[in-house]
Amino acid sequence: MKILIAGHGKVGATLARQLSAEGSDITLIDSDPEVLEEGLQQYDVMTVSGNCAVKDTLLQAGVETADLLIAVTGTDEVNLLTCVTAHSLNPKLHTIARVRNPEYSDQIYEMRDVFALSMMVNPEKQAAAEIERLLKYPGFLKLDTFAKGRVEIAELRIEEGSKLCDVPLCRVSEIVRCKILICAVLRGGEVITPAGDFVLSEGDRIFVTAPMNNLSALMKNLGILKRRVRNVLISGGGRTSFYLADQLEKNGIDVKIIEKDRARCVLLAALLPTANIVAGDASSQPMLESEGLTTFDAVVSLTGMDEVNMVISLFAHSHGVPQIITKIGRVEDSRMLDSLPLGSIISPKDLCCSSIVRYVRAMRNQTGAAKAVHFIADGKAEAIEFRVDKETLHAGEPLRNFKLRKNVLIAAITHGKTTVIPDGNSAFMPGDTVIVVSNGSNRIYQLNDIFA
Amino acid sequence: MNYKTMGRILSQILILEAIFMIPSLCFALYDGTFVTAVAFGVTIAGTLLAAGVLYLLCRKAENALRAGEGMICVSLSWVFMSLIGALPFVISGEIPHFIDAFFEMVSGFTTTGASVVADVEVLSRAVLYWRSFSHWLGGMGVLVFLLAIAPSAEKNGGFTMHLLRAESPGPNVSKLVPRMKQTAVILYLLYIVLTVVDFLFLIAGRMPVFEAICTAFGTAGTGGFGIKADSLASHTPYIQNVTTVFMLLFGVNFSCYHLLLLKQFKSVFKNEELRLYVGIVAGSIALIVWNLRGVYGTIGETLRHAAFQVASIITTTGFATTDFNLWPEFSKAILLCLMVIGACAGSTGGGMKCARVLLLVKTLRRNIRLTLRPQRVEVIRSDGQAVDERVITSTGMYLAAYVMIVFLSFLLLSLDKFSFTTNFSAVFACFNNIGPGLDAVGPIANYGGYSVLSKLVLITDMLAGRLEIFPILALLSRSTWKHA
Numbered sequence: 001m002k003i004l005i006a007g008h009g010k011v012g013a014t015l016a017r018q019l020s021a022e023g024s025d026i027t028l029i030d031s032d033p034e035v036l037e038e039g040l041q042q043y044d045v046m047t048v049s050g051n052c053a054v055k056d057t058l059l060q061a062g063v064e065t066a067d068l069l070i071a072v073t074g075t076d077e078v079n080l081l082t083c084v085t086a087h088s089l090n091p092k093l094h095t096i097a098r099v100r101n102p103e104y105s106d107q108i109y110e111m112r113d114v115f116a117l118s119m120m121v122n123p124e125k126q127a128a129a130e131i132e133r134l135l136k137y138p139g140f141l142k143l144d145t146f147a148k149g150r151v152e153i154a155e156l157r158i159e160e161g162s163k164l165c166d167v168p169l170c171r172v173s174e175i176v177r178c179k180i181l182i183c184a185v186l187r188g189g190e191v192i193t194p195a196g197d198f199v200l201s202e203g204d205r206i207f208v209t210a211p212m213n214n215l216s217a218l219m220k221n222l223g224i225l226k227r228r229v230r231n232v233l234i235s236g237g238g239r240t241s242f243y244l245a246d247q248l249e250k251n252g253i254d255v256k257i258i259e260k261d262r263a264r265c266v267l268l269a270a271l272l273p274t275a276n277i278v279a280g281d282a283s284s285q286p287m288l289e290s291e292g293l294t295t296f297d298a299v300v301s302l303t304g305m306d307e308v309n310m311v312i313s314l315f316a317h318s319h320g321v322p323q324i325i326t327k328i329g330r331v332e333d334s335r336m337l338d339s340l341p342l343g344s345i346i347s348p349k350d351l352c353c354s355s356i357v358r359y360v361r362a363m364r365n366q367t368g369a370a371k372a373v374h375f376i377a378d379g380k381a382e383a384i385e386f387r388v389d390k391e392t393l394h395a396g397e398p399l400r401n402f403k404l405r406k407n408v409l410i411a412a413i414t415h416g417k418t419t420v421i422p423d424g425n426s427a428f429m430p431g432d433t434v435i436v437v438s439n440g441s442n443r444i445y446q447l448n449d450i451f452a
Numbered sequence: 453m454n455y456k457t458m459g460r461i462l463s464q465i466l467i468l469e470a471i472f473m474i475p476s477l478c479f480a481l482y483d484g485t486f487v488t489a490v491a492f493g494v495t496i497a498g499t500l501l502a503a504g505v506l507y508l509l510c511r512k513a514e515n516a517l518r519a520g521e522g523m524i525c526v527s528l529s530w531v532f533m534s535l536i537g538a539l540p541f542v543i544s545g546e547i548p549h550f551i552d553a554f555f556e557m558v559s560g561f562t563t564t565g566a567s568v569v570a571d572v573e574v575l576s577r578a579v580l581y582w583r584s585f586s587h588w589l590g591g592m593g594v595l596v597f598l599l600a601i602a603p604s605a606e607k608n609g610g611f612t613m614h615l616l617r618a619e620s621p622g623p624n625v626s627k628l629v630p631r632m633k634q635t636a637v638i639l640y641l642l643y644i645v646l647t648v649v650d651f652l653f654l655i656a657g658r659m660p661v662f663e664a665i666c667t668a669f670g671t672a673g674t675g676g677f678g679i680k681a682d683s684l685a686s687h688t689p690y691i692q693n694v695t696t697v698f699m700l701l702f703g704v705n706f707s708c709y710h711l712l713l714l715k716q717f718k719s720v721f722k723n724e725e726l727r728l729y730v731g732i733v734a735g736s737i738a739l740i741v742w743n744l745r746g747v748y749g750t751i752g753e754t755l756r757h758a759a760f761q762v763a764s765i766i767t768t769t770g771f772a773t774t775d776f777n778l779w780p781e782f783s784k785a786i787l788l789c790l791m792v793i794g795a796c797a798g799s800t801g802g803g804m805k806c807a808r809v810l811l812l813v814k815t816l817r818r819n820i821r822l823t824l825r826p827q828r829v830e831v832i833r834s835d836g837q838a839v840d841e842r843v844i845t846s847t848g849m850y851l852a853a854y855v856m857i858v859f860l861s862f863l864l865l866s867l868d869k870f871s872f873t874t875n876f877s878a879v880f881a882c883f884n885n886i887g888p889g890l891d892a893v894g895p896i897a898n899y900g901g902y903s904v905l906s907k908l909v910l911i912t913d914m915l916a917g918r919l920e921i922f923p924i925l926a927l928l929s930r931s932t933w934k935h936a
Contacts, residue, residue: 002630020630025629025634026630027630033840040613041519041611041613044630044632045630046626046627046629046630047626
């Protein structure tokens, strides 16, 4: 598939790497030749320098024969103009634009036909939705929803003295007294798709699949169930903070935002009538203490600087705040971050990329293709949702009768309204939804790719 | 230095070379020249064994090379390829001295076509074929061939770009399509199709099949090795004209052919480098025809010889239909200028390349205007696109390195007994990958008389000329081999 990526920033680069490795032909467009040269040396791609909203540049990049355009430059208006221009040159083109300005986001969704948009991504809004979910289910580092919300993959860290410490996987169900499946373990930066005799140890981050209600049971039986979050302290008043505060307000959770820029505070105060807006430097520790840091159920660090976010979260941890969420822009190597008590780490960039990659995969193969893809374990493993159809092999056979490829496992089977955490006797039927977890060593495009 | 990755690429190149020697082995067996067959057989077996061991040692290398490592990898590949390619000549005894055989092989791969062999007609068909085939392979580049066929190219990141840049000629090498593998495949397909068409035209002119193969290889790679002592002089005007046209075609940037296939005729027609190339060719032919009036019988014959020699020199092929050493001084001077200018970037030809000449002229004009009005700000454009200042600087540096190497080589060559013209034209002819020079290295003479030192200098010149100086300079530079 031929894909044009306009704007070679952080998101553009991640998409170029991911999509090029998956076999798409990528052309990068950017106005800065130096940035393009970097891309050219890192990935097997072609580059065109120029303004991506200009016809000549798009023609030079081969828009007429392209299948998809992804506009991720720094400016919303340029992204939209690029999509409109490109679509006028090639009516069959699919277009994805990144639009971040909260003032635009609702109207543009309504006007997506006018702008010829196939999809719109808003990293900050996605991040806010993700944070909101984490606040709803405290105790987990991360949650991914599949099968229209019926299956969740939750991330947990095995803390010192946890009931799961030094326990082989086959005995986990006895301890937690409900049916769950540990589909991946992140240990020392490596992802393991574990077998029954695998023994958990302290510091492991585990990825658990379970139907929704079992997860609460899991938390209760592990003794780590925390009370519902009633108030949240947000440091930084950027776009993500706005989306998050807006959503939390609607759910009746008290919000306090600390933002440095007074003008921005005034704007936020106007937009968020019930939120508590404080003008001040959130990285100053006396400031945090005087704002009553210890009285909050959760602290979310969302300033524009990764290092400031990390310091705030560490400070909150040292004061015993029960739930901490940290926004990190660059998650290139997370081994370093793992050793710090930063709570859940959210990267808007990664969320945005994985939703675009999901779209591309769905485009590539209409039947049997992934319905949803989530990168888990810092992008080292992926959980993919497939629908079983008539073409699928081994439908109706118990799982123990056939072998899957190495490092691949079936994490859940959803049949109608019931979700099954599979064992050797389970089987899937046409029409079911299957969630597959793989550590990414073999690319899986279709459900049939998982069989050995 | 990422020695393992470089070792793996080198081993793959050598395995390819051994495979490409098999047709020569077949020729030797078919002709019953036993010694030559043994020579090729031993070389193939030895190379496969050595390269196989190297591959096993380096097979787990990561897929990553930095820019400098890419350059070193390309120059090392070319040196080793030539060393191994020279072995059959020595073992078979057809070119007994190793340094001569090495010279001949480097001359083959760099598509120079300068020979040390006094009478090529005594060489066996196997050796003649291998000499000509080396032109064909060297013309488009063996690493590009590897990129086209290597299955791993799909998974590689962008580092293969460094290999393409180091091996393909021109100031600003870019891909034709997003995938490196596909780019290489397109280049080689165009190359193969053009070569086959040339071959068919030659066959239509009743050229013997073996000679047509060798001539087509020599034309396609813009090399110039023939299988006759008088090059193409004894052939019919038809064959000479066909060769003229195809030499000029192989001197055109291959991306133009790709654009033609995509039906973008307008951008090909407006290509500034192509226009300059056509202009220089037409102008030189006209001037030489005017200068040669009265030398040949008819105006038609004059035109044919003038066109052939101009095409042969500007594309740096080095075929000849007549001894241009006997032409008037003005015509010889024009040919010497054409030697320096060379063909288009991204073609199989050598020389400085029309694209660089164009950039240098534009930069020069800008600098003159800048001297008159220092406040003026101006961007250099090529085909309507602004040219990056770094490309302009590196083109200037290329010219500087070019001139220095020419003079240094000339100094070293002057230790030998030959005339000023001979030495100077020998350096030009080797450095620009042409082949024949003037006087004692003219079209009907050869390079056999030079001393070992001079031959080594000329070998370095040929490699530097083909790989466009910087990869070879990088190979010889001390800072490349320092740690940290």
